[in-house]
Amino acid sequence: xxxxxxxxxxxxxxxxxxxxxxxxxxxxxxxxxxxxxxxxxxxxxxxxxxxxxxxxxxxxxxxxxxxxxxxxxxxxxxxxxxxxxxxxxxxxxxxxxxxxxxxxxxxxxxxxxxxxxxxxxxxxxxxxxxxxxxxxxxxxxxxxxxxxxxxxxxxxxxxxxxxxxxxxxxxxxxxxxxxxxxxxxxxxxxxxxxxxxxxxxxxxxxxxxxxxxxxxxxxxxxxxxxxxxxxxxxxxxxxxxxxxxxxxxxxxxxxxxxxxxxxxxxxxxxxxxxxxxxxxxxxxxxxxxxxxxxxxxxxxxxxxxxxxxxxxxxxxxxxxxxxxxxxxxxxxxxxxxxxxxxxxxxxxxxxxxxxxxxxxxxxxxxxxxxxxxxxxxxxxxxxxxxxxxxxxxxxxxxxxxxxxxxxxxxxxxxxxxxxxxxxxxxxxxxxxxxxxxxxxxxxxxxxxxxxxxxxxxxxxxxxxxxxxxxxxxxxxxxxxxxxxxxxxxxxxxxxxxxxxxxxxxxxxxxxxxxxxxxxxxx
Numbered sequence: 408x409x410x411x412x413x414x415x416x417x418x419x420x421x422x423x424x425x426x427x428x429x430x431x432x433x434x435x436x437x438x439x440x441x442x443x444x445x446x447x448x449x450x451x452x453x454x455x456x457x458x459x460x461x462x463x464x465x466x467x468x469x470x471x472x473x474x475x476x477x478x479x480x481x482x483x484x485x486x487x488x489x490x491x492x493x494x495x496x497x498x499x500x501x502x503x504x505x506x507x508x509x510x511x512x513x514x515x516x517x518x519x520x521x522x523x524x525x526x527x528x529x530x531x532x533x534x535x536x537x538x539x540x541x542x543x544x545x546x547x548x549x550x551x552x553x554x555x556x557x558x559x560x561x562x563x564x565x566x567x568x569x570x571x572x573x574x575x576x577x578x579x580x581x582x583x584x585x586x587x588x589x590x591x592x593x594x595x596x597x598x599x600x601x602x603x604x605x606x607x608x609x610x611x612x613x614x615x616x617x618x619x620x621x622x623x624x625x626x627x628x629x630x631x632x633x634x635x636x637x638x639x640x641x642x643x644x645x646x647x648x649x650x651x652x653x654x655x656x657x658x659x660x661x662x663x664x665x666x667x668x669x670x671x672x673x674x675x676x677x678x679x680x681x682x683x684x685x686x687x688x689x690x691x692x693x694x695x696x697x698x699x700x701x702x703x704x705x706x707x708x709x710x711x712x713x714x715x716x717x718x719x720x721x722x723x724x725x726x727x728x729x730x731x732x733x734x735x736x737x738x739x740x741x742x743x744x745x746x747x748x749x750x751x752x753x754x755x756x757x758x759x760x761x762x763x764x765x766x767x768x769x770x771x772x773x774x775x776x777x778x779x780x781x782x783x784x785x786x787x788x789x790x791x792x793x794x795x796x797x798x799x800x801x802x803x804x805x806x807x808x809x810x811x812x813x814x815x816x817x818x819x820x821x822x823x824x825x826x827x828x829x830x831x832x833x834x835x836x837x838x839x840x841x842x843x844x845x846x847x848x849x850x851x852x853x854x855x856x857x858x859x860x861x862x863x864x865x866x867x868x869x870x871x872x873x874x875x876x877x878x879x880x881x882x883x884x885x886x887x888x889x890x891x892x893x894x895x896x897x898x899x900x901x902x903x904x905x906x907x908x909x910x911x912x913x914x915x916x917x918x919x920x921x922x923x924x925x926x927x928x929x
Contacts (some may be wrong), residue, residue, distance in 0.1 A: 411553040412863055417705055418546060418572050418909050419727045423510075425542040426503045429519065432473050436493045436531040443481035444528035450478040450786055451523055451796035452603065454498070455516045456694075462508050467541045469514045475533060478599060478629070480794065482528065488639050488796055490600040500704070501541050507788060510545040513696065546573065552708045552860040559928050564710040564891060568857065572728045574656055574699040580670065580692055581650035582794070583624060587687040588679070593630030593640050596684045600639065601629040602674045604646075604691055605760070606667050607827045609896060618663045618699065620650045624691060627758050628674075629786075633684070638788070640795055641757040650693065652848040657699050662733070664822070664850070666696040667679075672679040702730060706859050712895040719864040724856055731813040732851040737827070740781060740805045740843045742833065751789035751797055752836035758786045759831040759841050763824045770816045775809040775851075779824065780847045781843055790836070807847065814851040821850040868898070880924040883918050897924050 439447060457471035467771050476492040497516075506512065521535040555563060589596065609622040624646040632640050657663075671692040679685045711718055746753065765779040783802040789797040814820075828844035882893060890913045894901045905913060916922075 412552050413556065413557040414550050415553040415705065415707065415857075417436050417549045417551055417568065417570070417707070417725070419549060420544055420573050420724060421547055421726070422542065422544040422728070423505050424458070424502060425540055426501055427538065427540040428501050430499050430537050430539060431496070432497065432535040433538060434493075434533060435526070436475060436477060436491065436533060436834045437514075438529045442491055443483060445479045445525065445788050446486065446528070447480045447794060448477060448523065448525055448531065449480060449488070449794070449796050451521075451632050452476040452601070453518055453521050453535065455518045455535075456668060457516045457539075458670070460512050460514050461508060462510065462512050464465055464507055465502055465504055466500055466541075467503050467506060467512055467514065468500040468858050469497070469516075469539065470781055471516060473497060473535055478600060478796070478798070480796070480840070486795065492652060493777070497537070499539070501539060503541050504542060506543045510543045512541065512543045513625070515540050516860045518677075519761075520817050522584055532793050536625060544573070544576075549859065550861065552863060553706060554708060555711060555863070558711065558713055560576060561891075562712055562894075563708060566709040568705045568707060569729055569730055570705060572701050572703055574661060574701055575654045575697070577652060577654065577695075577697045579695040579697065580654045581620075581695070583646065583691045583693060585646045585647040585652070585689045587628070587644050587646075587689055589685040590642065591689070593642065594634045594637045596676045596687070597631045597633040599626075599628065599630045599674055599676060599687070600877060602672065602687075602689075603627050604669050604672055606669065606693070607911065609665070609667060611665050611767070613657060613661050613663050613699070614659055615653070616657060617651045617653050618665065620652070620665060620667070620695065621648065621851070622667070623647050624669075626689060627760070628687065629757065638717050646689065648693070649851070650695075650913075652695055652697055652868050654697070654699050658701075661699055661701045664698045664848075668694045670694040671737055681909065689867065700738055710895070711863070711866075712898065714898050714900055715868070717866040717868050719866060721862040721864075722858045722861055723861050724858050726854060726856045728819075729849065729853045729855050731818060731853050732811040732849070734809070734849055736807075736847040736849065738807050738845050738847075740803060741840065742803045742838050743799055744783060744785065744799075744803075746840050750799055751794055753787045753833060753839065754790045755788040756785060756831060756833055756839060757788065759829050759839070760784050761829060761843055763805075763826050763827055763843070763845055765822065765824055768822055770814055770818060770820055770821055772816075773810065773814055775811050775814060775820060775822065775849065777807045777809065777822070777824075777847070778804070781826070783841060784902075785831075785839060785841075792853035803841075803843070805845070807845070809847055811849060811851045815853075819854065821852065821853045823848045851909060876926050878926045880926075882922045882924055884918055884920040884922060888916065888918070890916055893922065893924075899924060
């Protein structure tokens with residue numbers, strides 16, 4: 408009898424152990440010649456981004472920038488508010504053992520700490536610590552035996568591999584454009600001091616052939632008005648956006664992990680229909696880091712036997728990641744912030760913002776316990792002639808337990824936390840209640856190993872072996888036995904065992920049960 412193996416290609420994702428490092432960025436911010444001298448720094452803003460990576464063997468070079476913005480009070484009788492900024496390049500590397508050019512590499516940067524020191528009325532020194540982490544993954548293909556022709560199905564033992572298969576890793580970007588009109592209660596724009604955007608309410612939908620991305624840009628704008636009574640004006644706007652990324656082969660039953668970041672932003676003041684400077688043209692470039700994957704069940708052969716031939720089975724071990732849990736969780740962190748004794752009283756709050764950082768992620772059974780901080784930042788109009796605008800910063804700790812069914816301490820966790828909404832309520836001249844809506848996107852991944860059949864050699868059964876077999880064997884069922892295992896051991900058919908022993912349900916055998924096994928007649 409000619410036997411034929413049916414083999415399947417199994418696509419597996421493999422990841423290298425991630426590496427991380429800290430880099431120190433230090434430099435000076437010089438007041439431009441067209442700007443007046445500084446009296447006092449009011450508010451600082453910093454953003455770090457990685458724009459591209461260059462991969463060589465065991466090494467990843469990353470290129471990006473640190474963008475810094477400063478608001479300050481200038482010298483002069485009217486103490487005007489001014490702004491300036493600088494972009495510092497990042498060009499560094501990290502060693503990642505095993506990485507090669509053909510792998511997908513993901514590099515993340517996070518601003519851990521930054522300090523400023525005003526050296527004189529024209530120069531500020533900064534020192535920033537940036538955390539950089541690098542991970543890499545690559546696909547692998549294994550050919551495994553899934554079935555055998557010409558052998559009865561009840562002599563084949565099959566199992567199922569539940570695999571996560573990466574369909575596409577991709578970097579892309581799209582542009583958001585909008586025109587922001589100044590409310591009638593505000594004066595015309597003389598100068599934009601600061602304009603920052605934050606992504607919120609992200610919504611990802613996978614469709615056939617593309618991944619659709621929707622959300623909002625929360626745009627905060629600080630500007631000088633053109634009338635004499637205007638000190639500094641502030642407006643906030645929500646700009647909805649929709650974008651899409653074409654991904655060949657993607658289906659609506661697949662999953663997508665998407666990270667968004669505002670890479671670049673351009674604003675320009677232009678006149679409205681009446682010729683007054685009351686419109687802001689906004690153009691923001693949104694960077695997309697995209698991973699699309701499918702969850703597939705692959706049936707493979709885990710064991711087999713034949714009553715007519717001897718099967719010499721070759722096995723090898725494969726490792727693969729299995730998605731245990733994937734969820735999105737939100738919580739509100741609320742606190743009452745009291746400004747320090749050395750700070751002026753609050754007259755009006757312009758803006759409250761923050762950045763969420765995770766300090767500890769602990770996996771317990773079916774749960775993840777997290778601890779972190781929110782670097783809170785409040786910009787307000789102060790009851791002070793010396794510092795009419797003031798920026799107060801503090802730290803708010805948070806804890807969150809996330810339900811992750813099936814998680815165990817030895818599993819790998821991908822956890823991202825972001826701030827999707829900020830609200831505040833001024834309670835007094837010294838106190839403000841703040842509310843941060845945190846969003847946790849969580850993945851729990853188990854690294855599994857399994858022996859798979861890669862080949863089978865078919866040989867004729869040795870006649871001596873058959874001659875030496877007893878005509879009748881009485882077998883006592885042991886703990887852990889199955890009828891299939893017993894039938895394989897004695898090279899007999901399951902149907903014969905059922906008939907001889909008058910068994911109706913092959914799953915119901917018990918330890919101590921006696922089974923009669925007849926010798927196969929050739």
